[in-house]
Amino acid sequence: MTDSHAPRSNLRHRSAQTSAPPPTGQEADAAIDLGVLGQSAGFLLKRAQMAVFADFIATFATADIRPAQFSVLVIVGRNPGMKQSQVSAALSIKRTNFVPLLDSLEDRGLVKRKMAAADRRSHALHLTAKGTALLTELTVLWTQHERRIQDKLGHDGWTQLLRLLNGLENFGGATGLDEADVADLPPAKPKTRTRRVAKPADAG
Amino acid sequence: MTDSHAPRSNLRHRSAQTSAPPPTGQEADAAIDLGVLGQSAGFLLKRAQMAVFADFIATFATADIRPAQFSVLVIVGRNPGMKQSQVSAALSIKRTNFVPLLDSLEDRGLVKRKMAAADRRSHALHLTAKGTALLTELTVLWTQHERRIQDKLGHDGWTQLLRLLNGLENFGGATGLDEADVADLPPAKPKTRTRRVAKPADAG
DNA sequence: TATTGTTATACTCTATAACTATA
């Protein structure tokens, strides 16, 4: 079914082949062998995301704007009048968690909830004049931030990265959407709790 | 200094050029314009990471192993005898958060803290026989998981992605390392608190 | 009955300060 595009041969880089651990743990102090983590998209995605977000947060610190807040401002700015549930779904944020996030922006006078005439349950979202002005400034910061990534990867690498990341959209099905509140489901697993109780690490 | 590799020309894809928002927010229900987020490495990295982790968690659910736990097992398995601080640094996990993570594995008999003879402050980490056996099984699951990503991106795309992600290692400086406890620093910012107080969204 | 926004709540992940025992 899925064997059309890739040779899918080498998923056996390190661990499966060389199952014997090389360093004995004495003078191997500088470099740690990441094993399969070095070929693990999840691990590398997480690490890269943390690094990029760190630069983002530092860049936007003067404006006191977090990544999620910036995302909302961008979406609302380019899609005025959308409902909360539409914006939150576009950002894979559950509508229940979207409420305080929107609050933080509305309290600062950047975004406005307006009553939707057609459906009085929903709120149409718009940027305020202040929000629009701030977004213009934030876009400058964002350009500087993104340019640093381009400088790190090269422009072609940066373009490739964006294309590949877009290819992983809705891969695992972790959307943050609500799926009609789900409701009737078994309570899953009993959970493995772990409380620490004084453990002096006996000798080996 | 950094103008050697990329033309760095087009960071002006959407927002800077077309500053007027296209949809009026009425029949634009299906597709939302992501604006600059579509060219934002941070946003796309986060989204891809969430999707990949969702598949990872579903794949490893039968073994009740989380991504961070798997990472520790892999690192300890390939680097036996390393200190906690070394392993946690390799995974960009603060040593203070690494303690309960290790506890969860030691309580299940997968990892053992052994007293290091040379430095009695540190703990040398080793897999138990049970931990080694489990890691072998987990590696099979991991291969299935990673292969699904390969199927999604194509083998070449997958290889490119790993290479590009490695290029973003220690980009922003968000390592999760400890930097000698830092200690003397000003308390940063006053924080923008947000408590909600009944807001019925007046009409516009 | 279903949807929209909301509240309350809990769990995970991450971050900081301070302690202990060793060095």
Next chain:
DNA sequence: TATAGTTATAGAGTATAACAATA
């Protein structure tokens, strides 16, 4: 004085359940 591990705690981010208003 500095380091390794630990504890406690606080803060984000994310998850589910339940409710009122509206459809």
